[in-house]
Amino acid sequence: MGRLFLVTLPPTGDIIYRCKHCDTHLAYATDIISKTFRCKHGKAYLFDNIVNVNVGDKDDRMMTTGLHTVCDIFCVACGSILGWKYLAAFDKSQKYKEGKFILER
Numbered sequence: 001m002g003r004l005f006l007v008t009l010p011p012t013g014d015i016i017y018r019c020k021h022c023d024t025h026l027a028y029a030t031d032i033i034s035k036t037f038r039c040k041h042g043k044a045y046l047f048d049n050i051v052n053v054n055v056g057d058k059d060d061r062m063m064t065t066g067l068h069t070v071c072d073i074f075c076v077a078c079g080s081i082l083g084w085k086y087l088a089a090f091d092k093s094q095k096y097k098e099g100k101f102i103l104e105r
Contacts (some may be wrong), residue, residue, distance in 0.1 A: 002072060004041055004076065004077065005036050006024060006025070006027065006052055006062060006077060007052055007078065008025055009025045009027075009051065009052040012028065014028045014029050014030050015028070015029035016028060017029065017045075017103060019052075019077065019078060019080060019082065020080075021075065021078045021080045022075060022077045022078040022080070023032040024052050024075055024076070024077040024078070025051060025052060025083070026050050026051060026052055026075075026103065027047050027049060027050040027051065027055070027101075027103065028049075028092070029046045029050045030038070031050070032045050032048075033046045033048055033100060034046040037102055038064070039098045039102065039104045041054070041104055041105075042104070043104075043105040044102045044103065044104045044105060045102070045103050045105065046097070046100055046101070046102055047100065047102075047103055048100060048101075049089075049101075050101045050103065052072075052075065052076045052077065053073040053074060053075065053076060053082060053101075054073070054074045054075075054076050055070055055071045055072070055073055055074075055085055056071050056072040056073070056074065057071060057072075058070070058071045058087055059071065059072075063089055063093050065091070066089070066091040066094060067090045067091075068084060068086055068087075068088065068089050068094065068097070069086075069087040069088035069089075070084040070085060070086055070087060071084060071085050071087060072084050073085050073101060074092045076095065082104065083101060083102040083104045084101070084102050085099075085100070085101050085102075085104045086098050086099065086101075086102070087099075
């Protein structure tokens with residue numbers, strides 16, 4: 001295992017979302033696209049950009065909005081599962097999610 005490099009988001013006056021287990025920086029509140037998403041455990045937010053995550057294997061999942069190809073995302077510091085990344089959407093109306101991230105609240 002190599003050296004761990006964490007991105008520390010510089011303070012901008014904006015809220016910084018962090019890993020609830022180890023406090024690692026993940027994203028700015030200004031990177032939120034939508035707060036209306038749901039996951040198994042409750043609320044989830046759709047983000048345009050996040051940092052300090054590793055991606056898992058890709059998987060086709062049936063979600064409430066249809067079939068999507070996604071991969072789970074994990075905190076680089078503690079390994080906790082944080083949510084998932086949309087890789088592909090099969091419905092044209094859902095294409096805006098491709099390349100975006102879901103962080104579970």
